[in-house]
Amino acid sequence: MMPVILDDGIDLFPALNNDNPLKLINSKTYSSGVIELVYELN
Secondary structure, eight states: OOOOOOSOOOOOOGGSSSSOEEEEEEEETTTTSEEEEEEEEE
16 A cells, blocks of 8 residues: 545644544556555545
8 A cells, every 4th residue: 555645735644633534536456456546535
């Protein structure tokens, strides 16, 4: 797993102490076996 957080410049690290429910909105499997999962804040 290679997590990447794309954001609008808001510092997310202090928010990691909070519950931030996520909703899976897209997934893609590549021929290399890598799986891309795209979530949004619920």
